[in-house]
Amino acid sequence: MNKIPKNMRGVYLNGHGGLDKLEVRDDIPVPTLGSHEVLIRVGAAAVNNTDINTRLAWYSKSGGASDDASWSGNTIHFPRIQGADVCGRIVAVGEQVSLSRLNERVLVEPCIREAHSEILELPWYFGSECDGGFAEYTAVASRHAYQVNSKLSDVELASFPCSYSTAENLLTRANVTANDVVLITGASGGVGSASVQLAKARGAKVVGITSLSKSNKVLSLGAEQVLMRSDSVVQRLGENSVDVVIDLVAGKKWPDLLGVLKPFGRYAVAGAIGGSHVELDVRTLYLKDLSFFGCTVLEENVFANLIKRIESCEISPVVARTFPLIQLADAQSFFETKQHVGKLVIDLTDGE
Ligand SMILES: NC(=O)c1ccc[n+]([C@@H]2O[C@H](COP(=O)([O-])OP(=O)(O)OC[C@H]3O[C@@H](n4cnc5c(N)ncnc54)[C@H](OP(=O)(O)O)[C@@H]3O)[C@@H](O)[C@H]2O)c1
Numbered sequence: 001m002n003k004i005p006k007n008m009r010g011v012y013l014n015g016h017g018g019l020d021k022l023e024v025r026d027d028i029p030v031p032t033l034g035s036h037e038v039l040i041r042v043g044a045a046a047v048n049n050t051d052i053n054t055r056l057a058w059y060s061k062s063g064g065a066s067d068d069a070s071w072s073g074n075t076i077h078f079p080r081i082q083g084a085d086v087c088g089r090i091v092a093v094g095e096q097v098s099l100s101r102l103n104e105r106v107l108v109e110p111c112i113r114e115a116h117s118e119i120l121e122l123p124w125y126f127g128s129e130c131d132g133g134f135a136e137y138t139a140v141a142s143r144h145a146y147q148v149n150s151k152l153s154d155v156e157l158a159s160f161p162c163s164y165s166t167a168e169n170l171l172t173r174a175n176v177t178a179n180d181v182v183l184i185t186g187a188s189g190g191v192g193s194a195s196v197q198l199a200k201a202r203g204a205k206v207v208g209i210t211s212l213s214k215s216n217k218v219l220s221l222g223a224e225q226v227l228m229r230s231d232s233v234v235q236r237l238g239e240n241s242v243d244v245v246i247d248l249v250a251g252k253k254w255p256d257l258l259g260v261l262k263p264f265g266r267y268a269v270a271g272a273i274g275g276s277h278v279e280l281d282v283r284t285l286y287l288k289d290l291s292f293f294g295c296t297v298l299e300e301n302v303f304a305n306l307i308k309r310i311e312s313c314e315i316s317p318v319v320a321r322t323f324p325l326i327q328l329a330d331a332q333s334f335f336e337t338k339q340h341v342g343k344l345v346i347d348l349t350d351g352e
Helices: 051-055 154-158 163-174 190-201 210-219 231-238 252-258 284-288 302-311 325-335
Strands: 007-013 022-029 037-046 085-093 105-108 111-115 119-124 137-141 143-149 183-184 205-210 225-228 242-247 261-271 289-292 317-324 344-346
Touching: 007 190, 007 325, 022 137, 022 252, 022 325, 037 105, 037 154, 051 111, 051 325, 085 137, 085 154, 085 163, 111 137, 154 317, 154 344, 163 190, 163 242, 163 289, 163 302, 183 190, 190 205, 190 210, 190 242, 205 210, 225 289, 231 252, 252 261, 252 284, 317 325, 325 344
Parallel strands: 183 205, 183 242, 205 225, 242 261, 261 289, 317 344
Antiparallel strands: 007 022, 037 085, 037 137, 037 344, 085 105, 105 143, 111 119
16 A cells, blocks of 8 residues: 555645635645544545535525525634545545455535534535545544445446435435335436436436536437426426425526425425525425425435445446546536536646
């Protein structure tokens, strides 16, 4: 096993703001380990909206103020190394962790319940309230580093954690089964493309909403039908036609999503890329006996189930493009154009 250096290359987020807040450094101290932690040599780390949302202070409910801009509504401390999606190998273990874990190939569970060898009162998100994977090494509690046995590359594996666990969590909360027709918004995106595959794996009939250039890809992932973003879903599908809505977009057309839900339908949401303020007619909610599920903290077993689905090849990675670590700002910039299907992944073996 290679010797662990004192310093490493990584990308610091130095504050809320533009891409200029990202700084590539070669002198970042390699994390020191708490007793229950493992040190991971990062092979690949995927890009997520949360990296950009955090940089822009989008989570701040007080209008971009910097003191409530984390997922949990707390202050983000800078410099921060972002990156929620990590695939790598364990290269060192804390004193309470079995040496047998050394050299395990792992995926990090991004919803963190333990950090710095303490159980957290409220979960953190990896790369948000603590440092994440946009660096050569990262540290995490051993329980959040899941061994994965797979022929997929690090880049492919790094496309799974955040998007697929969010998707599996949405489907779990909404209790999606083979009897359901499921409508998925943002179906070409990281979470959307994962939701299409995972809903299909449960035997559900999937309808995806996307844009024209991405529709064939969404169909190939398992959707039986695709609608365009510009379509009226009520006109295309009819009122009371779907059992479950998996929503990642929200925005102006949100009332239609409740219109197409059948009585006793389930609405599960984990994102609002189309706009976070929506118009709710409360009568629709109660007269149709709808159930709403807000989904961020992962249900127990969601990540373990995801690892099983990866190992049994039930789901496939959707990697649109890779970038070397030093081009993280370019990757974020490209990510914001939303031209791609699936994930953008930082390949830490590129440019070494
Ligand atoms: N709560 C959680 O745990 C959690 C975890 C991960 C992500 N999220 C959130 O979930 C949402 C989706 O994440 P993701 O990673 O799947 O996103 P993504 O990969 O960026 O994909 C989002 C897709 O949504 C579609 N879209 C529809 N309306 C849009 C609009 N007004 N602006 C931009 N895109 C629009 C676009 O596809 P088309 O061009 O095909 O329409 C876009 O590619 C984000 O809001 C993200 O922050 C939440």
